Amino acid sequence: MPPRSAQSNRSRRTMLSSSIADEYDKSTRRCKGGMPMDGDQSKQQTTGRNKDTRDKYGLNLREWTRQHEEGIAARLDQGEDPRRLLDWHERKLAWLQHERLIHLGVMMITIAVFLVALAFMVLVPSTIPVSTIIYLAMLGLLIGYIRYYFFLENTVQHWYRIADDLHERVETLDRSGTVPAHETLDEA
Numbered sequence: 001m002p003p004r005s006a007q008s009n010r011s012r013r014t015m016l017s018s019s020i021a022d023e024y025d026k027s028t029r030r031c032k033g034g035m036p037m038d039g040d041q042s043k044q045q046t047t048g049r050n051k052d053t054r055d056k057y058g059l060n061l062r063e064w065t066r067q068h069e070e071g072i073a074a075r076l077d078q079g080e081d082p083r084r085l086l087d088w089h090e091r092k093l094a095w096l097q098h099e100r101l102i103h104l105g106v107m108m109i110t111i112a113v114f115l116v117a118l119a120f121m122v123l124v125p126s127t128i129p130v131s132t133i134i135y136l137a138m139l140g141l142l143i144g145y146i147r148y149y150f151f152l153e154n155t156v157q158h159w160y161r162i163a164d165d166l167h168e169r170v171e172t173l174d175r176s177g178t179v180p181a182h183e184t185l186d187e188a
Contacts, residue, residue, distance in 0.1 A: 076169075082166050083170050103149050
């Protein structure tokens with residue numbers, strides 16, 4: 001098979017990333033419609049290029065969700081189109097749902113290892129020193145995962161209410177042509 005030319009590789013990349021490019025412009029760090037990405041505070045190198053170091057050691061999901069909720073409320077106050085806000089919110093809600101699903105799987109695996117270590121402690125007394133260490137390590141991890149999953153589950157349910165509020169605003173806009181006055185999203 002002959003190697004692809006540089007031109008065909010570029011056009012292929014352009015086609016593959018066209019939907020992403022439509023939604024997010026790296027040079028302005030804004031998504032479709034000019035909305036800045038939540039929490040975007042990139043640092044510039046001496047060369048003038050953006051070097052994104054915000055999430056080098058992981059995303060602070062609590063801060064990310066707080067910024068998103070505040071951003072939605074602020075944009076509603078500014079009179080931004082609720083359709084665009086609903087689209088952006090539903091996209092971020094899907095990301096959060098994926099995060100929740102992954103952590104559910106990890107938590108289930110942790111529970112299984114925890115229960116196997118407990119079974120070894122009870123059923124095979126000769127493994128008590130090793131199984132106790134594994135049992136206690138899994139107990140610590142399990143407590144952390146349960147707390148984090150609790151946060152994810154409650155946040156997803158809260159975001160469902162925000163999506164419902166935005167959907168009602170879109171329906172009101174479609175019926176009357178005007179956007180209702182903004183109430184806080186927590187009133188729902």
